[in-house]
Amino acid sequence: MTTAVFPGSFDPVTWGHVDIATRARAMFSRVIVAVAHNTAKTPMLDVGARVELARRAVSPLEGVDVMPVDGLLVDFCREVGAGVIVKGLRGGTDYDYERPMALMNRSMTGIETVFITGDNALSHVASSFVRDIARHGGSISRYVPDGVVDAVSAAVAAEERERV
Numbered sequence: 001m002t003t004a005v006f007p008g009s010f011d012p013v014t015w016g017h018v019d020i021a022t023r024a025r026a027m028f029s030r031v032i033v034a035v036a037h038n039t040a041k042t043p044m045l046d047v048g049a050r051v052e053l054a055r056r057a058v059s060p061l062e063g064v065d066v067m068p069v070d071g072l073l074v075d076f077c078r079e080v081g082a083g084v085i086v087k088g089l090r091g092g093t094d095y096d097y098e099r100p101m102a103l104m105n106r107s108m109t110g111i112e113t114v115f116i117t118g119d120n121a122l123s124h125v126a127s128s129f130v131r132d133i134a135r136h137g138g139s140i141s142r143y144v145p146d147g148v149v150d151a152v153s154a155a156v157a158a159e160e161r162e163r164v
């Protein structure tokens with residue numbers, strides 16, 4: 001039984017994330033969607049909300065779990081017994097960003113990273129675009145699973161209240 005960890009900030013979770021989790025599950029007996037806090041990013045949604053939304057998004061997928069991760073990803077992988085990290089790639093820029101991390105993770109622990117190329121129909125969907133569209137009043141419903149629109153709308157409203 002091989003456990004794979006699919007990490008990300010999932011701020012918010014998108015159909016692209018669900019696609020990668022689905023295809024990773026076809027390759028590995030267990031997939032853990034690891035909702036992380038990226039210190040280089042300021043999240044729109046708190047970790048609890050991101051975990052809950054990701055859980056709802058992947059709930060139809062047997063063998064896919066969602067857990068928050070704090071600290072080094074490789075330490076989390078060891079804790080859950082994962083032998084592989086899964087990363088979704090939309091294009092070359094993602095690969096250029098992810099490759100050095102994959103090499104570092106392997107050099108630290110021997111854990112390999114498997115890259116899954118995102119579905120072409122979803123390659124333009126990024127959480128950062130979804131947040132930007134929502135902040136400017138656009139509809140994000142076709143890019144995100146059920147429940148995400150309401151959570152993002154509430155977060156945008158909270159941001160607007162803080163600005164006032």
